[in-house]
Amino acid sequence: MKDRLLALLWRHREPAAPARTGRPARLSVDEVIAAGIAIADADGLAAASMARVAERLGVGTMTLYTYVRSRSDLNDLMVDAVLAGRDLPGPADARPEGWKAQIQLYADRTRAMYRAHPWLSRVSTVRPPLGPGMFREREFVLSAVENAGLPIERVNEAAVAIAMFVVSAARQEGENVLLQRASGQTNDAWWQDREQFWEDWFDVEQHPTMTRVWEADGFGGGSEEQAEAAFTYGLRLLLNGIAADVSPA
Known part of the structure; x- marks a missing residue:
């Protein structure tokens, strides 16, 4: 079990951690997740790499790993955030x-x-x-x-x-x-491009039920x-x- 991932998934249930000394964090885990989701929404899940997320946030890729340990963890965090978004x-x-x-x-x-x-x-x-x-x-x-x-x-x-x-x-x-x-192309346009199939290849005798449903405007x-x-x-x-x-x- 990935205790680190579970802690990130349930981060809002835990009390706030004591403030660290030294340089303040530039980002939050929520910002990292939101950036990943925005990229995936626009360009697909494969595009939401750690490097791409880091670039969107204006930080180095290695910096991102201090917030989320791996791309797999980031994907899990993105999925659960979207699930929660149904409210x-x-x-x-x-x-x-x-x-x-x-x-x-x-x-x-x-x-x-x-x-x-x-x-x-x-x-x-x-x-x-x-x-x-x-x-x-x-x-x-x-x-x-x-x-x-x-x-x-x-x-x-x-x-x-x-x-x-x-x-x-x-x-x-x-x-x-x-x-x-x-x-x-829409699905309807895809089917329209294949109208000739029904004339040249569709066998009414082998598909009698489909034919009856079609004739009934089913x-x-x-x-x-x-x-x-x-x-x-x-x-x-x-x-x-x-x-x-x-x-x-």
């Missing part, structure tokens, strides 16, 4: 009425987070940084699901299912942003409209399924 309500904060509305808030803010910081879609969520941003999310989703009335031993399963669905959709939105930036609207409709539909079914699993009082 999900804590236990004592006001929140929407009803557990479904609370999950909708979580979903909306998570999707907006990936659109604003699309580089997150390049970061694995399997082993997240153990910081306040991640734990605030877990507490919020767990508490919302608990209010649905599930047995306590089922709450985590339902919360993980919700997070898997929401984050998967949000990561795809982030990937879409990155693709459009890299190609200079693929109507642009790609973003389709994705939004699918997400809304899927989340509603998931939450209704969890509600149906609640044992009668």
Whole structure:
């Protein structure tokens, strides 16, 4: 376990350290993290090197290492700062009425987070940084699901299912942003460039269901409209399924 990294992740919970003698610090850890996020937002995660962050802050690269030990640590700090930036309500904060509305808030803010910081879609969520941003999310989703009335031993399963669905959709939105930036082309324009495929290569007999859906205008609207409709539909079914699993009082 990286005790140094954990201390940085939870730095705002600790009491302020005694002032050091000698030359005052030129930067704060928060400034280093903010610079990394700004670079990643503009140019992608790969661009947020220690050298690039140091250059943005006007210090030498070796100076940066006195604040953050490695690029890996910086990435973890950036991720948790962005997670915390959703500002999900804590236990004592006001929140929407009803557990479904609370999950909708979580979903909306998570999707907006990936659109604003699309580089997150390049970061694995399997082993997240153990910081306040991640734990605030877990507490919020767990508490919302608990209010649905599930047995306590089922709450985590339902919360993980919700997070898997929401984050998967949000990561795809982030990937879409990155693709459009890299190609200079929207998804709809990409499909339009491939219209000839349907005339020359698409086999109606081998794809009868797709053909019926197409003829019924089931693929109507642009790609973003389709994705939004699918997400809304899927989340509603998931939450209704969890509600149906609640044992009668």
